[in-house]
Amino acid sequence: MERVISERVYVWQLPVRLYHWINALCVAALAVTGYLIGRPLAVQSAAEASYSYWFGQIRFIHFVAAFIFFFNFLFRIYWGFAGNKFAQWRNFIIHRKSQVQEAVDVLKIDILQTQSKPLESVGHNSLAGFTYFITFLVFLFQCITGFGMYAAMSDSWLPHMFAWIVPLMGGDFAVRQWHHVMMWFFIIFSIIHVYLVFYHDYVEGRGIISSMAGGWKFIEKKK
Amino acid sequence: MNENPVTYWDEMKRHGYSRRDFLKFCTWMTAFIGVEASGVGKVVKAMETKPRIPVVWFHFQECTCCSESFIRSSHPIVADVILDKISLDYTETLQAAAGKQAEEALHSTMKKYKGEYLMLVEGSIPTEEDGVYCCIGGRTALDIVQEAAQNAKAIIAWGSCASNGCIQSSKPNPTGATPIHKIISGKPIINVPGCPPIAEVMAGTIVHLLAFDRIPQLDGLGRPKAFYSRRVHDTCYRRPNYDAGLFVNAFDDENAKRGYCLYKMGCRGPVTYNSCAVIKWNNGVSYPIQSGHGCIGCSEAHFWDNGPFYQHLASFPGFGIETTADNIGVVVGAATVAGVAAHAISTNIRKRKLIKEGIENGSVTEKKGGE
Numbered sequence: 001m002e003r004v005i006s007e008r009v010y011v012w013q014l015p016v017r018l019y020h021w022i023n024a025l026c027v028a029a030l031a032v033t034g035y036l037i038g039r040p041l042a043v044q045s046a047a048e049a050s051y052s053y054w055f056g057q058i059r060f061i062h063f064v065a066a067f068i069f070f071f072n073f074l075f076r077i078y079w080g081f082a083g084n085k086f087a088q089w090r091n092f093i094i095h096r097k098s099q100v101q102e103a104v105d106v107l108k109i110d111i112l113q114t115q116s117k118p119l120e121s122v123g124h125n126s127l128a129g130f131t132y133f134i135t136f137l138v139f140l141f142q143c144i145t146g147f148g149m150y151a152a153m154s155d156s157w158l159p160h161m162f163a164w165i166v167p168l169m170g171g172d173f174a175v176r177q178w179h180h181v182m183m184w185f186f187i188i189f190s191i192i193h194v195y196l197v198f199y200h201d202y203v204e205g206r207g208i209i210s211s212m213a214g215g216w217k218f219i220e221k222k223k
Numbered sequence: 224m225n226e227n228p229v230t231y232w233d234e235m236k237r238h239g240y241s242r243r244d245f246l247k248f249c250t251w252m253t254a255f256i257g258v259e260a261s262g263v264g265k266v267v268k269a270m271e272t273k274p275r276i277p278v279v280w281f282h283f284q285e286c287t288c289c290s291e292s293f294i295r296s297s298h299p300i301v302a303d304v305i306l307d308k309i310s311l312d313y314t315e316t317l318q319a320a321a322g323k324q325a326e327e328a329l330h331s332t333m334k335k336y337k338g339e340y341l342m343l344v345e346g347s348i349p350t351e352e353d354g355v356y357c358c359i360g361g362r363t364a365l366d367i368v369q370e371a372a373q374n375a376k377a378i379i380a381w382g383s384c385a386s387n388g389c390i391q392s393s394k395p396n397p398t399g400a401t402p403i404h405k406i407i408s409g410k411p412i413i414n415v416p417g418c419p420p421i422a423e424v425m426a427g428t429i430v431h432l433l434a435f436d437r438i439p440q441l442d443g444l445g446r447p448k449a450f451y452s453r454r455v456h457d458t459c460y461r462r463p464n465y466d467a468g469l470f471v472n473a474f475d476d477e478n479a480k481r482g483y484c485l486y487k488m489g490c491r492g493p494v495t496y497n498s499c500a501v502i503k504w505n506n507g508v509s510y511p512i513q514s515g516h517g518c519i520g521c522s523e524a525h526f527w528d529n530g531p532f533y534q535h536l537a538s539f540p541g542f543g544i545e546t547t548a549d550n551i552g553v554v555v556g557a558a559t560v561a562g563v564a565a566h567a568i569s570t571n572i573r574k575r576k577l578i579k580e581g582i583e584n585g586s587v588t589e590k591k592g593g594e
Contacts, residue, residue, distance in 0.1 A: 055468035172494035184552035
């Protein structure tokens with residue numbers, strides 16, 4: 001009787017895992033506060049404004065999370081050059097024929113469910129990597145539009161580096177609108193992302209969920 | 224007239240204003256244009272010594288609300304001196320001359336004061352069909368603007384029409400209405416948006432040009448920073464209610480009576496750069512939010528397309544008037560969850576089959592508890 005022998009591979013380095021969880025917390029905080037900023041709760045109140053500051057606090061959380069998100073994102077870009085082969089920027093851009101083939105395979109396995117052979121890649125599969133590349137573009141868009149709006153109420157140089165987006169998009173209204181629309185990208189992405197991780201863990205049995213905690217994955221040992 | 228150029232002060236004296244009135248006006252204007260107190264002397268000196276700048280004021284695709292606003296400036300000298308009596312060499316609405324005489328006045332000014340005259344434009348310029356949608360004296364607005372701009376010292380785009388297109392350029396923009404800065408290049412252009420702009424803002428912009436002989440500091444959209452660097456929201460007296468999360472939920476609710484923030488009623492204050500909350504309107508009496516209505520963002524580009532006015536989020540293009548990004552987001556989110564659930568069910572069915580097959584052909588071993 002043939003048994004599958006697994007091998008432990010250290011895939012996600014500590015900085016990658018830290019980045020992932022800080023990013024997850026920031027995105028969650030940003031989406032919740034962002035939604036509330038766009039659509040505040042309907043409180044019927046007889047209070048005077050001087051007694052409370054809850055909306056100000058929600059905005060404050062949004063801004064703090066945004067700064068953490070931004071620098072965390074910059075760090076991840078740096079780690080795309082400094083990290084191990086699984087963290088390298090090459091994983092995120094489809095530029096080889098084999099990556100195209102793998103993306104097609106992933107579509108067949110994940111979506112169409114017509115194929116069930118195990119994937120070659122140990123880190124991000126090429127389609128996942130590319131999806132993360134698109135999220136990076138959205139990160140960038142959210143940083144530019146967010147800081148662009150923030151610049152109007154700030155004297156610090158960092159937000160002002162992004163102030164050019166406002167005239168480019170024709171005014172604050174459009175900037176805010178698109179910043180808000182992209183929030184939904186994060187929400188939809190999170191639903192699919194979390195599901196797919198569970199799915200892969202379930203069908204592949206490589207420990208993909210725990211890999212983002214401990215860094216190790218299991219792969220079939222080659223004979 | 225050319226040998227002994229008449230100054231603003233000369234003109235004011237001629238109209239019976241006292242020295243005291245004159246100084247009050249100068250102090251007032253200095254404050255408006257955002258110059259420190261020591262700049263008052265500079266403004267006084269400029270008004271005393273500098274010859275009046277010849278001005279041509281064009282009206283194209285507009286409703287004349289900018290002129291109406293200007294002549295109602297809270298300080299009489301503004302309208303009286305700057306607009307009416309001094310140096311307005313051509314303006315379709317207010318001039319006595321008509322027809323041939325008016326055209327002559329325009330051309331003689333443009334010739335005599337080549338490179339010196341100030342060109343004020345009210346209204347957008349239609350560009351579709353070679354600009355036939357707006358013609359004056361048999362010539363298109365496009366043609367007139369291009370000719371007049373050639374030798375103008377500077378151009379001021381009055382109001383939202385001239386600075387960002389306003390209602391004429393809203394979708395589908397049949398006449399191809401275009402703001403000045405997209406037609407003319409190579410000339411200093413000051414955008415003074417608003418529908419209409421505040422009279423004091425208009426006067427302040429002109430006084431700045433007179434007193435300092437250069438255009439005021441402009442922001443990324445070509446607007447004078449002195450008046451357009453802050454949002455209506457940040458200067459609004461209802462702002463503390465916003466930070467406290469106290470919002471009006473309907474125009475007839477208790478919160479509206481208490482004067483809470485109009486953010487949820489679609490107030491455009493947070494995305495609108497203007498001085499309404501500071502200078503206010505009609506001699507500082509009020510401004511929209513103070514009167515209980517949200518800002519509609521009339522000084523921002525595309526404000527007609529960013530509707531409805533009474534909704535915080537704009538309707539999402541292509542999905543009907545009241546559908547916002549949030550409505551679509553919720554639907555897409557629900558669809559995603561449904562898709563994911565369906566996928567999970569089918570995965571589970573397949574996996575059971577795989578495991579069963581594996582056990583049958585012996586490639587998978589199933590360890591039972593205790594083994």
